[in-house]
Amino acid sequence: MSAFWLTAYVLVWPVIVAAVLYFIASAFFREWREARRKGVPLI
Numbered sequence: 001m002s003a004f005w006l007t008a009y010v011l012v013w014p015v016i017v018a019a020v021l022y023f024i025a026s027a028f029f030r031e032w033r034e035a036r037r038k039g040v041p042l043i
Contacts, residue, residue: 035042
């Protein structure tokens with residue numbers, strides 16, 4: 001594996017992980033706010 005591809009991998013995967021974490025967290029907080037507004041438990 002060339003140094004370029006190794007560098008690209010090391011720099012890109014945290015961005016992908018952060019995007020997935022943002023997607024999951026935003027969906028969770030959206031559901032949480034909706035449950036609080038309706039007065040129902042989240043679980």
